[in-house]
Structures are given as structure tokens and as C-alpha cells.
Amino acid sequence: MPKKLLFLTPYPKDTAASQRFRFEQYIPLLEAEGWQVDRQSFIDDSTWKILYLPGHHWSKLWGTVKGFSRRIWMLLRANRYEFIFIHREAAPMGPPVFEWILAKVLKKKLIYDFDDAIWKENTTGNNSLASKLKWPQKVANICRWSHRISAGNAFLAQFARTFNPKVTINPTTLDTNRRHIPAPSDSGVLVIGWTGTHSTLKYLKILEPIIAELQRTYAFQFLVIADQKPELNVPNWRFIPWNKETEIDDLNLIDIGVMPLEVDEWAKGKCGFKALQFMALEKPVVVTPVGVNAEIVENGVTGFHCSTDTEWKEAIIQLIQDQSLREKMGAKGRNKVIAEFSVDSNQDNFLSLFEG
Incomplete structure (x- = not known):
């Protein structure tokens, strides 16, 4: 039986830089190591397209409802996974209910990954309503409950270690063999x-x-x-x-x-x-x-x-x-x-x- 691993992400595959360059490019490597990798995003493709645009309030609300529904369905299937990798948060607003159920009720091993000072408030004007519903203090709790923490740099790791000693500095990385290949510009202007x-x-x-x-x-x-x-x-x-x-x-x-x-x-x-x-x-x-x-x-x-x-x-x-x-x-x-x-x-x- 293959080892099973679930990635819980905020956004769909191949859309957000933090996901693409922190773990998505490693998924083929995990599969080569014998892992069966599943993933579930909170935001679906249709909601992603309008997420940062002004307006679309009802569409964003419906996308959020669907995201919470997917997370509830995930809890019913979580026992099949050896590790659950959470990037930033399981849900973009409210207290860390899903993380608490996974870690404390279902006793799952959480790997918690973040690459910004997300315990600080930093939201855009286009989503001022969301800023009122965020729960930045959840980061400390998720750190406490995690089996291991993946922090993007030493500053983030220092914060995480105040709650959990099992912290790995996992920098944002680039594929320099297949994607980030330099090429000279021939535009003729600097x-x-x-x-x-x-x-x-x-x-x-x-x-x-x-x-x-x-x-x-x-x-x-x-x-x-x-x-x-x-x-x-x-x-x-x-x-x-x-x-x-x-x-x-x-x-x-x-x-x-x-x-x-x-x-x-x-x-x-x-x-x-x-x-x-x-x-x-x-x-x-x-x-x-x-x-x-x-x-x-x-x-x-x-x-x-x-x-x-x-x-x-x-x-x-x-x-x-x-x-x-x-x-x-x-x-x-x-x-x-x-x-x-x-x-x-x-x-x-x-x-x-x-x-x-």
C-alpha cells in the first residue's frame, strides 16, 4: 500500500507563487519516493478568477461556502493519510477549527508551512470584509499542534520555535534546470x-x-x-x-x-x-x-x-x-x-x- 499524503492549500494548483515554489514542484519527487499525493484547495478555480477583483460579493461568498464544505468533507476522509500538509491555513477566516480537529481529535500528523508573517494583519482594500474575519492569532495555535513546521526563513522559524521546537527552515526554491533558464534580451534598450x-x-x-x-x-x-x-x-x-x-x-x-x-x-x-x-x-x-x-x-x-x-x-x-x-x-x-x-x-x- 502506498503512503498517503494530503496537501491542504488556499488556492488551486499552479496559481499562487507561494504554492508553486514551496511545495508543488516537489510533488513529483514525493511520488517518486512512493507517496500517493492528494490535494484539496479551499478556493476553487472559478472563485480564484474573481477573488481579488472589486465587487463579486455574492460569488465570493458562495465560493467561501463551497470551500468550507470541501474542508468538512475532508475531515471525513482524513484518517487515510499519514501526513497532512497545511499551507498557511486550512480556512482563510475564523479560528483554526479544522486544524484542531485534525491534530487533537483525529490525531493526524500536521506539517504546517508558511512563508509570510501571517500572524500579522495584511489584507488588500478589495477584500476589507475578509480582513475583519481573519484570525491571525491562529498561527500560534497551529504551530503548537503541528508534528513539524516548515518555515520560509529564519525570522519565521524564530516565531514558530516559541511554540514548537520541531521547525525546519524550508526556503522558497526555484527549478534552475527546467524552468528558470536565463536568456539574453534582444530588445535593444536597457x-x-x-x-x-x-x-x-x-x-x-x-x-x-x-x-x-x-x-x-x-x-x-x-x-x-x-x-x-x-x-x-x-x-x-x-x-x-x-x-x-x-x-x-x-x-x-x-x-x-x-x-x-x-x-x-x-x-x-x-x-x-x-x-x-x-x-x-x-x-x-x-x-x-x-x-x-x-x-x-x-x-x-x-x-x-x-x-x-x-x-x-x-x-x-x-x-x-x-x-x-x-x-x-x-x-x-x-x-x-x-x-x-x-x-x-x-x-x-x-x-x-x-x-x-
């Missing part, structure tokens, strides 16, 4: 680029005046890849809607990657995914050195750390003017990702979550 989601568009405001000022002196295009188009007051910029099928080709249009952040507790919990993508594709990256960004990006080696407007301007100017520096930093960045943040380098660490 491109500085940013990628993110609707929830991180606010960070572009940090760079907006800097990019606008630099474009008065230097010729370059500013490229934004996201799931929503931002409002930017810069002279020469381009928006590409994020698309999983063209994501790597679109990122390869960029010559210099940027990842600005606000310095707060939420940023400390982030796992540097955008910086890792740029580095894996041999792009030098300029970042705010908060949280794991300061570890992923080696200042002056694979990119630059910038905390002030002046530092951002100086770093970007240096990279604009020096193509050989861009190439050197890009090559070293990819080597670092391969060595420390690739699927190959992390696969044994990931599999260790399912021991015992």
Missing part, C-alpha cells in the same frame, strides 16, 4: 524591471520618483510584470500582465531587477522570491536589505543593498553604466541560487519534513 502582485504594488511608490528622475538623464525602460496594472507617473514604462506560460520569457526581458520594500515586520517575513527569480535568470538585483533579502543578495557581489533614495540612484546608475558589472553580478547570482535556493539543493531538506 530594461529595469519589477515583478509582483496586487498586494505588493504599493512598493513601487518607493521607486517611482527615483525612476522618473533617472529617466531624465539615462535612456532605459521601466518594466512592470504583475497581475494588476499600477498607476505610475514615470515617462517610459511598460506593463506586462503576469502569465504563467510566458513568465520566464517576460522576466528575461529585464537587465536589472529591483525589489524595494518597506522596513516593517511584514517585510521581515518575506522570503525574497522576486530577488531569487532575478538572480536565477542572471540579472543583478537591487533590493531593500530587510529580512532575508540581506542574506540572499550579497551587497556588491550579486547586487546592491539600498536603504535611501541616494543609494538607490547610485546603485542603479552604476549598473546602467557598466554592462560587464551587470553580467558578472548576474552570473554570481545564478550560482548562488543553484547552490542554496534551487530544487536540487533543497530536495533532501524538503523530504526530511515527512520523516518519523
Whole structure:
């Protein structure tokens, strides 16, 4: 009989970056190790398509009702699984009832995975109602009840260890063999680029005046890849809607990657995914050195750390003017990702979550 493992996820397969790059890409490896892997998302495909759009209140409500119904059905079938892997939470609102039943009533081994400081409130304006119903204090309880915790970085692991010593730092990783393959851009114009989601568009405001000022002196295009188009007051910029099928080709249009952040507790919990993508594709990256960004990006080696407007301007100017520096930093960045943040380098660490 094969060993059985259930993944409980917020979103459908192949939709959310946190799922794709934290565990979905390891599922073939688990199956090769003899696991029968099942999965159940709280949000279905139809609800996902409208989840972050304004309005659609009744459709979102119905999608939520269906999500809770699926979770109740899951409880009736949970005994067949040796481990239950929960990414972020079993349900997006309310107390951790499903986790409590699984761990305390059904005595299941929970592997709890999170890659943000989700014990902090951080919701978008389009879902203000959901923000009132969230229960961020549930994270501590789920940590206490878990067989093992998979934390995205040391800051998150430190929080988890205050409730449970069995914590593994499981970084967000990239497939550098089959997916994140660098390719030279032939656009003929220098491109500085940013990628993110609707929830991180606010960070572009940090760079907006800097990019606008630099474009008065230097010729370059500013490229934004996201799931929503931002409002930017810069002279020469381009928006590409994020698309999983063209994501790597679109990122390869960029010559210099940027990842600005606000310095707060939420940023400390982030796992540097955008910086890792740029580095894996041999792009030098300029970042705010908060949280794991300061570890992923080696200042002056694979990119630059910038905390002030002046530092951002100086770093970007240096990279604009020096193509050989861009190439050197890009090559070293990819080597670092391969060595420390690739699927190959992390696969044994990931599999260790399912021991015992």
C-alpha cells in the first residue's frame, strides 16, 4: 500500500507563487519516493478568477461556502493519510477549527508551512470584509499542534520555535534546470524591471520618483510584470500582465531587477522570491536589505543593498553604466541560487519534513 499524503492549500494548483515554489514542484519527487499525493484547495478555480477583483460579493461568498464544505468533507476522509500538509491555513477566516480537529481529535500528523508573517494583519482594500474575519492569532495555535513546521526563513522559524521546537527552515526554491533558464534580451534598450502582485504594488511608490528622475538623464525602460496594472507617473514604462506560460520569457526581458520594500515586520517575513527569480535568470538585483533579502543578495557581489533614495540612484546608475558589472553580478547570482535556493539543493531538506 502506498503512503498517503494530503496537501491542504488556499488556492488551486499552479496559481499562487507561494504554492508553486514551496511545495508543488516537489510533488513529483514525493511520488517518486512512493507517496500517493492528494490535494484539496479551499478556493476553487472559478472563485480564484474573481477573488481579488472589486465587487463579486455574492460569488465570493458562495465560493467561501463551497470551500468550507470541501474542508468538512475532508475531515471525513482524513484518517487515510499519514501526513497532512497545511499551507498557511486550512480556512482563510475564523479560528483554526479544522486544524484542531485534525491534530487533537483525529490525531493526524500536521506539517504546517508558511512563508509570510501571517500572524500579522495584511489584507488588500478589495477584500476589507475578509480582513475583519481573519484570525491571525491562529498561527500560534497551529504551530503548537503541528508534528513539524516548515518555515520560509529564519525570522519565521524564530516565531514558530516559541511554540514548537520541531521547525525546519524550508526556503522558497526555484527549478534552475527546467524552468528558470536565463536568456539574453534582444530588445535593444536597457530594461529595469519589477515583478509582483496586487498586494505588493504599493512598493513601487518607493521607486517611482527615483525612476522618473533617472529617466531624465539615462535612456532605459521601466518594466512592470504583475497581475494588476499600477498607476505610475514615470515617462517610459511598460506593463506586462503576469502569465504563467510566458513568465520566464517576460522576466528575461529585464537587465536589472529591483525589489524595494518597506522596513516593517511584514517585510521581515518575506522570503525574497522576486530577488531569487532575478538572480536565477542572471540579472543583478537591487533590493531593500530587510529580512532575508540581506542574506540572499550579497551587497556588491550579486547586487546592491539600498536603504535611501541616494543609494538607490547610485546603485542603479552604476549598473546602467557598466554592462560587464551587470553580467558578472548576474552570473554570481545564478550560482548562488543553484547552490542554496534551487530544487536540487533543497530536495533532501524538503523530504526530511515527512520523516518519523
